Amino acid sequence: MSTGRLVTGSVPAPRHPLPGPPPEARLVIETRGLTKRYGAQAAVDDVDLHVRAGQRYGFLGPNGSGKTTLVRMLLGLVFPTRGEIRVLGHEVPRQVHEILPRIGAMVEGPAAYGHLSGRSNLDLLDASGPGRRSGRRRRVDDALERVGLAGVDRRAVRTYSLGMRQRLGLAGALLTQPDLLILDEPTNGLDPHGIREIRELLVELNEAGTTVFLSSHLLTEIEALCTDVGVVDRGRLVLEEPLDAVRRETGRVVVDTPDVDRALAVLGAAVVARTEAGGLVVVPADDSGAQGLAAHLVGAGVRLDALAPEKVSLEDVVVKLTGPGSDRAGERSGGVRRP
Numbered sequence: 001m002s003t004g005r006l007v008t009g010s011v012p013a014p015r016h017p018l019p020g021p022p023p024e025a026r027l028v029i030e031t032r033g034l035t036k037r038y039g040a041q042a043a044v045d046d047v048d049l050h051v052r053a054g055q056r057y058g059f060l061g062p063n064g065s066g067k068t069t070l071v072r073m074l075l076g077l078v079f080p081t082r083g084e085i086r087v088l089g090h091e092v093p094r095q096v097h098e099i100l101p102r103i104g105a106m107v108e109g110p111a112a113y114g115h116l117s118g119r120s121n122l123d124l125l126d127a128s129g130p131g132r133r134s135g136r137r138r139r140v141d142d143a144l145e146r147v148g149l150a151g152v153d154r155r156a157v158r159t160y161s162l163g164m165r166q167r168l169g170l171a172g173a174l175l176t177q178p179d180l181l182i183l184d185e186p187t188n189g190l191d192p193h194g195i196r197e198i199r200e201l202l203v204e205l206n207e208a209g210t211t212v213f214l215s216s217h218l219l220t221e222i223e224a225l226c227t228d229v230g231v232v233d234r235g236r237l238v239l240e241e242p243l244d245a246v247r248r249e250t251g252r253v254v255v256d257t258p259d260v261d262r263a264l265a266v267l268g269a270a271v272v273a274r275t276e277a278g279g280l281v282v283v284p285a286d287d288s289g290a291q292g293l294a295a296h297l298v299g300a301g302v303r304l305d306a307l308a309p310e311k312v313s314l315e316d317v318v319v320k321l322t323g324p325g326s327d328r329a330g331e332r333s334g335g336v337r338r339p
């Protein structure tokens with residue numbers, strides 16, 4: 001819900017301002033040379049980010065790689081040391097007040113008053129928006145409904161589970177029907193059921209027109225949800241591509257069969273490896289690809305459980321591109337693993 005306190009004070013004029021309204025209106029977030037230094041350390045280092053309208057953009061990196069710092073800069077909560085930021089066509093931090101009403105954000109976990117009910121928290125948040133006197137009840141009802149908290153809206157937030165608090169945070173982010181959602185690790189601490197619920201909600205919102213930008217250290221989460229991925233390593237953006245382009249086909253085919261010996265005899269040297277699950281990794285002999293291979297095997301009496309083109313995994317790409325982060329927590333299963 002709350003994104004924390006806005007940093008106030010004089011805003012330094014950018015040295016190389018971005019030109020007028022963005023020529024590419026579909027660019028919802030754009031940064032150039034974005035850098036944040038803490039003493040000698042660059043938490044974010046010369047990052048050029050491009051998030052387009054309609055994307056579900058996953059910002060992926062090991063713990064300590066600079067994700068939260070970048071997210072906070074996008075929202076004007078931390079000032080850059082150098083570089084430029086444009087969000088929804090406005091310069092940040094200089095024009096951040098223009099865009100905040102159009103953004104839903106959840107950064108560093110949901111913040112809420114524990115002694116108040118979920119509904120009261122949303123009422124307060126809604127009241128803090130500009131010119132929002134009418135229709136509050138409907139807006140709050142709708143937000144509670146969408147995140148599945150309608151039945152517990154009168155309970156004090158201190159009695160909520162972490163998952164319920166995360167969903168309340170999202171409800172807060174939804175109050176404005178935002179053009180852009182910016183979420184920092186939105187599924188932190190949730191069980192698989194909760195993660196799936198949040199994912200479905202984000203897809204639904206995205207399909208209704210909201211651009212979603214979320215940071216995560218969880219490969220599986222990004223892979224399941226996002227259309228595009230940016231990978232950050234020690235403050236630097238090392239990859240920015242559509243997920244489909246990352247997960248390109250390798251030209252090899254994976255064959256799962258109960259008749260392994262027969263398949264090996266039929267395929268001979270075309271079998272170049274075995275998968276962890278025991279499948280055969282095959283280089284097709286001609287350019288008929290997976291379909292030709294399937295026909296060949298079935299014709300030779302080999303039964304097939306599955307046969308599909310092999311794809312590069314996001315994990316393979318990320319492991320090649322990233323080094324050890326500033327802590328080692330990303331080594332846990334499903335996270336960004338180190339080589």
Ligand SMILES: Nc1ncnc2c1ncn2[C@@H]1O[C@H](COP(=O)(O)OP(=O)(O)OP(=O)(O)O)[C@@H](O)[C@H]1O
Binds near residue numbers: 062067069070217326
């Ligand atoms: N206010 C600060 N003062 C000094 N160093 C900081 C500050 N904020 C962040 N850092 C450092 O900047 C680096 C990036 O931190 P950041 O929290 O942005 O990474 P992250 O990718 O979000 O990590 P996590 O996934 O663990 O939240 C870290 O080394 C961190 O210690």
